[in-house]
Amino acid sequence: MADDNKKEVQTPSSDKPSKPLHPAYSVTTLDGTKVTYTSWVKLFRLHGVAYQVLDHIDETPPPAETNPEFQSWKELDALVLQWILSTVSDNLLPRVMDNTTTTRHAWLKLEKIYLSNxxxxxxxxxxxxxxxxxxxxxxxxxxxxxxxxxxxxxxxxxxxxxxxxxxxxxxxxxxxxxxxxxxxxxxxxxxxxxxxxxxxxxxxxxxxxxxxxQSVLVATTPQQNSQTQPPLHPSTGYNQQTPQQPYYNRPRGRGRGRGRENRGRGSGRGTPNPSLG
The missing domain is CATH 1.10.1200 (Non-ribosomal Peptide Synthetase Peptidyl Carrier Protein; Chain A)
Structure with a gap:
């Protein structure tokens, strides 16, 4: 019975609480949008404060290699360095990576590139x-x-x-x-x-x-076209709004009309009057 009680209080090794994961490991990269150096620095500093890694880019010295925390610091520093390399443009990447071993080295290189001369x-x-x-x-x-x-x-x-x-x-x-x-x-x-x-x-x-x-122009254009160019009748081909007169009722030319009228008047004057004897 005592052995059974002892088994009940024992905690399996798989159920032991693990070391809490550092917040920085929940992020892969920063936003890759190309911005000015000043904006990038402000963004990266805010990111560093939020994920408690600001000591990797400022002047805070790393722990000694004999310190038990050095290994975890080194792993975290490599992650922050990846953030920097992931957010710089392609033409800057070779210059930043050259002989760079820590986040602080990369940070100073970018500062020199942008602020020199x-x-x-x-x-x-x-x-x-x-x-x-x-x-x-x-x-x-x-x-x-x-x-x-x-x-x-x-x-x-x-x-x-x-x-x-x-x-x-x-x-x-x-x-x-x-x-x-x-x-x-x-x-x-x-x-x-x-x-x-x-x-x-x-x-x-x-x-x-x-x-x-533009809306007014589109609305008025068809109406204007319908006024200037009325539709034609489908059978006669004439304008439907202005009926066409038959050919024999159309007015003659000015010269021909006057000529016939004058000839009629002339023949009338030349006929003798029967009442005058």
Whole structure:
């Protein structure tokens, strides 16, 4: 009986609680959307905080190799390094992978690639920013996104663009059909978000007006054609709205009609009057 009780309290090895899995292992890769370096850094840092791996990309030193936690840290660091390699573009991948052993090494390499030679890069970005207009973009959204991306890249090289300057350039690069909205943006000293919302509302209004104009044009065109070109009668081939006179009832030419009338009048005057004797 004692042996039976002893068996009941024993816990099989398969039922022992396992070590909790680190949250980072539940994620494979980051979003692969191509963004600017600044945006990518912000996204990756947020990801690192959420999954408790920020110490792999900042200046936190790794544990010593003699530390029992070193092996688990090394495995986790390899996973975070895979995140980085999975989110960089194909042309950057060989440069980042070259002689890279840890996440921190890859992080510093990307920083060097994007932030080196700041003055030359700032000059090139300033030129792109100044010359960009709505006409060079596929849409208003594309225009706003490209402006914002250039501002973020300028911030990377220590050339910040104020929001006021960004809005002024946004207005300057618009086409003539946005003149009224541009004046309202300047008059209200709108910030970036408000200015973009006002322009988006104007795009919606213009598109609605264009659709209304097209609908009216489609509705009036058949009626105009029916007035200018009335249908023909299926048997006679004449216009159904204007009945055709028979050939013998049609008026003759002006010259021939007058000639016959004159001949009739002449013969009448030449006939003697029987009452005059």
């Amino acid at each position: 700041k003055k030359a890069r700032a000059g090139a970005l300033e030129t792109k920013f100044f010359n960009l207009t709505l006409a060079a973009c596929s849409s208003l959204d594309n225009y706003c996104e490209r402006l914002k991306d250039l501002v973020n890249q300028l911030e990377d090289v220590d050339h910040s663009v104020t929001e006021e300057r960004l809005v002024l350039h946004l207005v300057r690069g618009l086409s003539a059909k946005f003149d009224t909205t541009a004046s309202l943006i300047n008059a209200n000293n709108a910030d970036w978000d408000l200015a973009r919302s006002m322009l988006e509302d104007e795009v919606i209004r213009q598109e609605a007006r264009q659709k209304t104009s």
